Amino acid sequence: MTTDAPPRSPDRTLYGALALFGTVMFVGGTDMTKVTVALPALTGALGLDLAQTLWIADVYALAVGVVLVPSAVAADRLGRRRIYLLGLVVAVVSALLAGLAADGAVMIAARIGQGIGSALLIAATVAIIRVSFPGLRSRALAYGVWTAGFSAGAASGPLIGGAVVDLAGWPWVFWINVPVLSLCLAAALVVLRESSNPDPPVADVLSAVLSAAAVGLIIAGLKGVGRPDATEWFGPPAVAAGLVAAALFTVRQLRLPRPFLDVRLLNRGLLASAAVVIAVTMGVFNGTLYLLTLRYQAVDGLSPLETGIVLLPLAAAMAVGGFVGPAAQRWFVQQHVIVAGLGTAAVGLLAVATVPGTGETVGTAVLGLGSGVVMAIGANAVMSSAPQDRTADAGAVQESAFALGGGTGIAVLGVLAVRYAPSDGDPPVHEIYGAGAETALGTAAFLYAFFALAAAIVLLGTVRTRDGRRSQARNR
Numbered sequence: 001m002t003t004d005a006p007p008r009s010p011d012r013t014l015y016g017a018l019a020l021f022g023t024v025m026f027v028g029g030t031d032m033t034k035v036t037v038a039l040p041a042l043t044g045a046l047g048l049d050l051a052q053t054l055w056i057a058d059v060y061a062l063a064v065g066v067v068l069v070p071s072a073v074a075a076d077r078l079g080r081r082r083i084y085l086l087g088l089v090v091a092v093v094s095a096l097l098a099g100l101a102a103d104g105a106v107m108i109a110a111r112i113g114q115g116i117g118s119a120l121l122i123a124a125t126v127a128i129i130r131v132s133f134p135g136l137r138s139r140a141l142a143y144g145v146w147t148a149g150f151s152a153g154a155a156s157g158p159l160i161g162g163a164v165v166d167l168a169g170w171p172w173v174f175w176i177n178v179p180v181l182s183l184c185l186a187a188a189l190v191v192l193r194e195s196s197n198p199d200p201p202v203a204d205v206l207s208a209v210l211s212a213a214a215v216g217l218i219i220a221g222l223k224g225v226g227r228p229d230a231t232e233w234f235g236p237p238a239v240a241a242g243l244v245a246a247a248l249f250t251v252r253q254l255r256l257p258r259p260f261l262d263v264r265l266l267n268r269g270l271l272a273s274a275a276v277v278i279a280v281t282m283g284v285f286n287g288t289l290y291l292l293t294l295r296y297q298a299v300d301g302l303s304p305l306e307t308g309i310v311l312l313p314l315a316a317a318m319a320v321g322g323f324v325g326p327a328a329q330r331w332f333v334q335q336h337v338i339v340a341g342l343g344t345a346a347v348g349l350l351a352v353a354t355v356p357g358t359g360e361t362v363g364t365a366v367l368g369l370g371s372g373v374v375m376a377i378g379a380n381a382v383m384s385s386a387p388q389d390r391t392a393d394a395g396a397v398q399e400s401a402f403a404l405g406g407g408t409g410i411a412v413l414g415v416l417a418v419r420y421a422p423s424d425g426d427p428p429v430h431e432i433y434g435a436g437a438e439t440a441l442g443t444a445a446f447l448y449a450f451f452a453l454a455a456a457i458v459l460l461g462t463v464r465t466r467d468g469r470r471s472q473a474r475n476r
Contacts, residue, residue: 014132016191018142021125022149024088024184027177028118029153031060032406033286034161034173035111036293037304041170042107050432052104054414056111057290061410063115064122065403066215069261070208071123072396076200080124080131081192087120088185095178099171110174119403126395131195147379148322150402154286156315158293162308200258201393207260210249215404217242262393269462270335271385271394277338277455278378279401281345283409284448285371288352289314290410291417291441292364295433313365321372329377334384335459337377342452345370346445353438353445375402416440 035042039053048056075083094113101107129142164172221238253259266272289311296307321341328337348370351363379398386394420443421427421436 013191013193016187017128017132018145020184020187020191021129021142022145024121024181025125025146025149026153027091027180027184028121029150030157030160031114031118031177032154033157033289034164035060035157036290037158037161037297037307038165038170038173039294040297041165041304045170046101046104046107048104048107050418052108054411055108056104057410057414059108060111060115060118061286061403061406062215063112064119065400066212067116067119068123068400068403069211069396071119072126072393073201073203073208073260075120075124075127076196077203079194079196080127081188081194083120084124084128084192085185085188087117087124088181088188089117090120091117092178092181092185095174095181098174115403122399123396126399128192128195132193147376148319152319152322154318156319158289158311159308159315162304162306165304167305201260202256202258204252204256204260207249207252207256210245210252211261214242214246214249217245259393261396262390265386265390265393265397268385270459271382271397273455273458273462274338274378274381274385275397275401277342277374277459278382278398279405279408280448280451280455281342281371281374281378282402282405283412284345284349284444285318285367285409286406287409287413287444288349288364288367288441291413291433291437292352295437298429298432299434310361311364313361314368317365317368318372318375321369321374322376324369325373325376326380328373329380333463334377334381335463338374338381339456339459341370341373341377342455343370345374346449346452349441349445349448353441413437413440413444416443 036057039057042048042056043053046052071083071087090113094110094117097113098107098110101110125146129146133142160176161173164176217238221236221240221242250263253261253263266275292311293307296302296310297304302310325337325341328340332340345367348363348365348367352360352367353363355363379402382398382401383394417432417436417440418427419436420439421431423431427436
């Protein structure tokens with residue numbers, strides 16, 4: 001087993017590892033979104049109620065967020081290769097179980113398993129890249145392939161899911177992962193080297209429990225707000241309890257000599273701002289994708305494949321944004337690029353919410369372009385703002401922002417669509433994803449525009465700080 005010292009020069013196994021990471025993250029990205037187009041088929045086949053439908057859509061991202069920080073600690077302590085292999089095994093078994101599910105409870109459990117597998121893979125990948133790829137350029141390339149793989153998968157998930165549902169049936173939305181990830185498991189056994197952190201985070205059970213409780217309670221509370229048909233939900237008390245758990249977790253980390261997660265990183269203005277921007281933008285993107293996907297099928301009567309085709313501009317534009325953002329850094333400071341991405345995404349969401357027909361299609365493309373820029377450059381800003389010995393902690397912050405933002409966005413916009421549906425009580429599906437979804441998207445567009453303006457002010461302020469000047473010098 002090796003420590004964090006990188007090899008002297010890259011070899012062919014590193015290029016194999018790079019291909020492996022890109023493939024696995026592409027599959028993980030599709031798992032985040034492709035199930036959305038299968039929800040109408042799942043609802044009919046498994047007899048799902050509205051709450052189960054929401055859980056199946058967003059519990060994957062929430063499971064990633066809950067388990068990600070403990071997974072990062074486990075990778076640093078037990079070995080990154082070992083945790084990566086475990087993540088692949090969990091992902092394969094969970095995909096098999098999902099395709100065999102006969103009811104909503106089993107499907108939700110399988111989706112949780114998929115999220116846990118993804119968290120193990122993400123945590124191990126961040127650390128493996130850090131210790132395996134020598135030099136800033138090769139490491140930047142590795143992180144770029146990793147981020148691009150996930151973004152491309154998330155953006156193309158609806159098209160892949162729609163094609164699979166139409167051609168083979170909903171179980172294959174999950175079973176398609178099995179042969180691909182099994183081959184990746186065989187490849188990982190060959191190309192990955194074992195390593196661990198010589199100064200790993202403390203294995204603190206209380207920290208792990210508090211981090212999981214904070215994420216779980218906050219999201220459960222958000223999902224319960226405004227659901228008159230769900231008497232078992234906590235609503236605002238659950239959100240309050242989650243915030244208390246988050247505060248206790250923070251206090252605990254500040255008292256530990258080597259924290260479970262170094263929360264002091266959030267004192268860095270650019271890192272904290274970029275993480276928040278990633279979370280909110282990912283939430284807006286995933287929530288919009290969720291509502292549009294279900295509206296096209298439940299209200300407009302499109303098939304899953306037709307839905308994927310209609311959403312193709314959104315997917316293609318997000319992939320383009322992932323390349324446009326890094327290219328723009330040749331001439332502009334990364335804060336300026338993020339602000340441009342925020343503004344683009346806000347304009348796109350406003351068009352989606354207010355301009356029907358062709359305007360909506362153009363709006364989805366503009367939203368995807370801006371979101372792709374924000375995801376790529378925001379992730380780079382988080383990682384580049386952290387010191388070398390806290391790269392794993394920064395990676396946990398970055399991926400938690402992705403996962404929690406995506407899950408929260410689906411939960412919040414899904415709940416708003418239910419609340420804004422014309423009928424009281426338990427409204428029909430066509431009202432939820434028709435009038436309810438339109439009002440929910442309008443509300444989200446209005447709020448995101450104000451968020452983009454506030455975030456722009458904060459981000460542009462960091463350019464004038466000492467850290468901002470260093471970032472500017474690096475980017476130029």
